[in-house]
Amino acid sequence: MVLHAFTVPVLNVLNLLASCLLLISFAMLSERRTPRLITLFAGQGTILFISTCLIAHSSGLHELYYSAALTLLLKVIGLPLILRRLIYRLDAQWDSEPLVNVPLTMLAGLALVIFAFGLAQPISMMATTITRNMLGIALAVILLSFLMMITRRKAVTQVIGFLAMENGLFFAATSATYGMPMVIELGIALDVLVGVFILGLFFFQIREQFESLDLRNMENLKEE
Amino acid sequence: MELLAVLCLPLLGFLLLALFGAKRAAPELNIAVSFATLIAAALLVLRVERYGTILVFHDQFFVDAFNVFLVGLTAFVGLTTAIFSRPYMRIEELHGRLTPRRLQLYHAMYQLFMAAMFLALLTNNMGLLWVAMEAATLSTVLLVSLYRTRASLEAAWKYFILCGVGIAQALFGTILLYFAAEKTLGHEGMTALLWTHLNAVKGQLEPRVLGLAFVFLLVGYGTKVGLAPLHNWLPDAHAEGPTPVSAVLSGLLLNVALYAVIRCKVLVEGSIGVTLPSRMLMGFGLLSAVLASFFLWRQRDIKRLFGYSSIEHMGIITFAFGLGGPIANFAALLHMTVHSLTKSSIFFTAGHASQVSGTQQMDGIRGLLGTSPTIGWGLMLGSLAILGTPPFGVFSSEFLILTTAMREHPWTTPLLLIALTVAFAAIFSRVQPMVFGDKEAQPLPQSPALVPVFVHLAIVLMLGVYMPPALAEWYRAAARLIG
Numbered sequence: 001m002v003l004h005a006f007t008v009p010v011l012n013v014l015n016l017l018a019s020c021l022l023l024i025s026f027a028m029l030s031e032r033r034t035p036r037l038i039t040l041f042a043g044q045g046t047i048l049f050i051s052t053c054l055i056a057h058s059s060g061l062h063e064l065y066y067s068a069a070l071t072l073l074l075k076v077i078g079l080p081l082i083l084r085r086l087i088y089r090l091d092a093q094w095d096s097e098p099l100v101n102v103p104l105t106m107l108a109g110l111a112l113v114i115f116a117f118g119l120a121q122p123i124s125m126m127a128t129t130i131t132r133n134m135l136g137i138a139l140a141v142i143l144l145s146f147l148m149m150i151t152r153r154k155a156v157t158q159v160i161g162f163l164a165m166e167n168g169l170f171f172a173a174t175s176a177t178y179g180m181p182m183v184i185e186l187g188i189a190l191d192v193l194v195g196v197f198i199l200g201l202f203f204f205q206i207r208e209q210f211e212s213l214d215l216r217n218m219e220n221l222k223e224e
Numbered sequence: 225m226e227l228l229a230v231l232c233l234p235l236l237g238f239l240l241l242a243l244f245g246a247k248r249a250a251p252e253l254n255i256a257v258s259f260a261t262l263i264a265a266a267l268l269v270l271r272v273e274r275y276g277t278i279l280v281f282h283d284q285f286f287v288d289a290f291n292v293f294l295v296g297l298t299a300f301v302g303l304t305t306a307i308f309s310r311p312y313m314r315i316e317e318l319h320g321r322l323t324p325r326r327l328q329l330y331h332a333m334y335q336l337f338m339a340a341m342f343l344a345l346l347t348n349n350m351g352l353l354w355v356a357m358e359a360a361t362l363s364t365v366l367l368v369s370l371y372r373t374r375a376s377l378e379a380a381w382k383y384f385i386l387c388g389v390g391i392a393q394a395l396f397g398t399i400l401l402y403f404a405a406e407k408t409l410g411h412e413g414m415t416a417l418l419w420t421h422l423n424a425v426k427g428q429l430e431p432r433v434l435g436l437a438f439v440f441l442l443v444g445y446g447t448k449v450g451l452a453p454l455h456n457w458l459p460d461a462h463a464e465g466p467t468p469v470s471a472v473l474s475g476l477l478l479n480v481a482l483y484a485v486i487r488c489k490v491l492v493e494g495s496i497g498v499t500l501p502s503r504m505l506m507g508f509g510l511l512s513a514v515l516a517s518f519f520l521w522r523q524r525d526i527k528r529l530f531g532y533s534s535i536e537h538m539g540i541i542t543f544a545f546g547l548g549g550p551i552a553n554f555a556a557l558l559h560m561t562v563h564s565l566t567k568s569s570i571f572f573t574a575g576h577a578s579q580v581s582g583t584q585q586m587d588g589i590r591g592l593l594g595t596s597p598t599i600g601w602g603l604m605l606g607s608l609a610i611l612g613t614p615p616f617g618v619f620s621s622e623f624l625i626l627t628t629a630m631r632e633h634p635w636t637t638p639l640l641l642i643a644l645t646v647a648f649a650a651i652f653s654r655v656q657p658m659v660f661g662d663k664e665a666q667p668l669p670q671s672p673a674l675v676p677v678f679v680h681l682a683i684v685l686m687l688g689v690y691m692p693p694a695l696a697e698w699y700r701a702a703a704r705l706i707g
Contacts, residue, residue, distance in 0.1 A: 119436070122432045123400070123403070123432065123433050123436065126430065126432075126433075139396070142392070142396060146389065149385070149389065155381070158385060162385070162388055162389070162392075165389070165392050166392065169392060169395050169396055169399065172396060172399050173399045173402075176399060176400075176403045177399065177402050177403045177406055180351055180398075180399065180402060180417075181351060181416075181417065183349075183351070183352070184349070184351030184352065184354075184355065184417070187351070187352065187354075187355030188354075188355060188358075188395070190355075191355060191358040191359060191362065194359075194362055195358075195362055195384075195388070198362060198365060198366060198384075199384070202369070202377070202380070202381065202384075205369070205372055205377055206377055206381070209372070209373070209374045209377055210374065210377075215381075218374075218377075218378040218381060218382075219378075220374070220375065220378060221375060221378050221379060221382070221460045221463075221464070
């Protein structure tokens, strides 16, 4: 197939968007209030939406507009709305989470970014569809979300970390390959949506059983 | 046609049971649907045996010797587990651990889970394979948390988060695979993720990308196989979920996840050569087998014990696939079959043993032979079979794996032998007092369905003593496909 060479301004904008995505991931790492985390998550979704539209426009692949629309519906509107309603109904919107050692987490995050760029380097070199950094950034976003899931002890925040990881994957798919085939993207979106519903149910059951959404209560299952 | 039936019957069952699952006859409906699925799967097996590989729906689905035997196995264990679960879940309901609404959820999710596994097995599309694996995870999360106790919620949460993260890695691997494939196969027409198409051009795929993709795919799907060090979810999910779910998790889901790994391995080997993938499989496999066998000593819960035993056996199978070659692959496929049958029958008996004794703690389970001889014998024979005592089929496959390992990589033999002996000592010393010894226990309010246990064990015994030539030929064909 013909590979589309992007014009320089488009590339610059894409680079800018990618770095914003990375920046938001770092912001999420240090944000202790859940509602703001959800806003940041919606921000990531918005960036994905804009970058997908841009790639769709400049590459002329119109099916990418569908996946952009899907992103807008699911990640900018749908999931943040569901999450907000959830924390409102759980009465958890004012909770703030004690974070362990923010500077250390940030340093670990930096190390992860360098690692991600190193790992993606050989692949980025041969990529003709994208700017060099985008796959590295996508991998960095995935790893940072992973770090966020490890360092947080609240159920809601872990789920937001999980969803942010999915954002990184989506960004990898659009930037590296112009998006996966539509059927797959629909399937993935459906899985994510169902997953969030299930987790929503879980929150209520967990709170009913443990009287809190703090995962530190959930450390009973281990070896004797 | 048969293929469509295999895919759609469980889905239909899901819809029916989601509507009528709270009715009195729901378990029977569950059995009926599973039975119909088994018939469809058997027809599919016959068709593949007669006409060879099937590719349908614009190549989106395909059946070859490798996945058709897993389809047959999945449908079979799906049916026997449904038969077992009818009295088992009724007893749980009588004991007050479940309500009719929970049973409705259970039956619906059971069929959805089966549908997801068949989709994962039959699809030719690596992306759809991922979607199906994720769907299987989601449906089992609800099954693991069915009792809504603290422990089961914790187990389900751990399962969801760990497998969710794992499977996200697999998605990244799939994206990388697509990235490499797109250069050769093109973006249009959705062929770039089709396994058969990829397999045809695997020599031209960019090795560096595929190497990285394989690491992510192995870690991702490997989490679901329960390979150490990503195995933490497995014992919890097995111990806290209802017993039929433990049986299908161990007997079927782990196999399907391993199937995904092996499909990826075949592609990657064509591009980067056999060394890296087989080394990685062997490493992860050995680590899981050895680690799990030592963890077996520390278990007090009967279902946790056999959960760890599943990790050990999946480790051995992964190791065998890593060895490669016709004999090791043959042994690995055989071991997948016998492990699946034996382990599910063990969970059936372990579930009833806990019901008889009122606890899952092994210290509280005593004298099963005195109270209910069939459960006692079932557990004893099942344990002997899984520990690799001749003449059961597990012995033959483990023997083949060991001899191949001795020839190809002699240094691995002591490690494997240590894992096997430690596991033998750990499990046998636990099972023996549970089966013998004496203790008063209350009889079950409903007689258990233990026919599946003995049918499974009889098949395992048969595979150890006499392998039908048709089946052997079939395993050989599948082993050739894997290379």
